[in-house]
Amino acid sequence: MYLEIYDSSNTESGMYIQLAGICDSYSSVLWDVEYYESGQFEVYVAATAETMELFQRDRIVGRSDDNSHYGIIEGVYLRTDAENGDYLTISGRFLMCLLSRRIIVPTLLISTMTTYGEIVQQAVRQNCTTGTERRIPNLEIGSITGNAWLNKTRLQVSYENLMDWIYTICQKVGGTANIRLRETRTGSGLYRMVFELSQGTDRSIRQSGNAPVVFSDTYDNLLTYIYNSDYSEHRNYAYIYGEGEGAQRKSAVCYDTAEIPTGLDRYEIYVNASDLSQTVRNDDGTDTVLTSEEYREMLLERGEENLVAPVLSSEATIAAQDHQFTYGVDYQVGDWITMQHTGYGISMPRVRLIGMVESFDSDGYGLSPVVQE
Secondary structure: OOEEEEEEEEEOOEEEEEEEEEEOOOOEEEEEEEOOOOOEEEEEEEOOHHHHHHOOOOOEEEEOOEEEEEEEEEEEEEEOOOOOOOEEEEEEEEHHHHHHHOEOOOOEEEEEEEEHHHHHHHHHHHHHOOOOOOOOOOEEEEEEOOHHHHOEEEEEEOOOEHHHHHHHHHHHHOOEEEEEEEEOOOOOOOEEEEEEEEOOOEOOOOOOOOOOOEEEHHHOOEEEEEEEEEOOOOEOEEEEEOOOOHHHOOEEEEEOOOOOOOHHHOOEEEEEOOOOOOEEEOOOOOEEEOOHHHHHHHHHHHHHHHOEOOEEEEEEEEOOOOOOOOEOOOEOOOOEEEEEEHHHOEEEEEEEEEEEEEEEEOOEEEEEEEEEO
């Protein structure tokens, strides 16, 4: 595996992304792919005039064996050492972090039932691909795959950080967002960034359509295991208050269980949604007045965004050279898998792989997954 470093440059056809160089000599690489976050990377390499020239801020870093995840250099740290040699530490997040440089402005109002996929695409288009000053160069809107993005809603959002808001929606629907490089034409060597929405695949033992992926001490492919069950931040019943004052203030309640939670099973939270207005000023100066039911649905949407599920997760180290399952081939981040530790009677028959850290160093290749129910 070697690293590919890309840079934006002017060509006869316009502004594109092109390969600037490769790096096949490094001390270590950490590649952390996340489902509900942008993910991050870190490269530790000998400092030379060539590596200093190659690894520059805002250049894009990819891998020769991964065409789905690309990072952008946000930090370059140089350390000189007369005895042990000079080294560079290059760090950054994956390309989704570019959307953290934008907020949602003006107000995004979705007053008719619209799919989450279309809403998120509209938010990115409005804040990243139009105009001149706010436009992110070389960014295009790509495909939507997965039924999770077909669910519909109404909502209103203003001034939220775009990336954080998108990942909030991802957690709500169970999908993910990613930006990757795509060649404009096969063999052209010219690339653009493509924003895509997708969903993982069920590979757990609770389905029969795909070969199940199981990590267990029984199969000798679970090397270390951490299980975490934490209800300290759990919130399952929300009181949402919108515009208005006193008894005239508009409100709603929502909960995430089939029946209204009671007693010790009820974890309440207050949600201030006073920023949601029933009358919204459009770009053309006209006003849109929402019906009471439309406004109530927006309150419920805001309330659901603030409910907090209990933390039921596991971290592990798995066999990187497992002859049964190969990461990136048999399963990906976002897939549902099965994880078990029979020695302690722990069985997680269907958990989502929400993160995977790949490590490349002098000790070889390592895999550290994080799963969540």
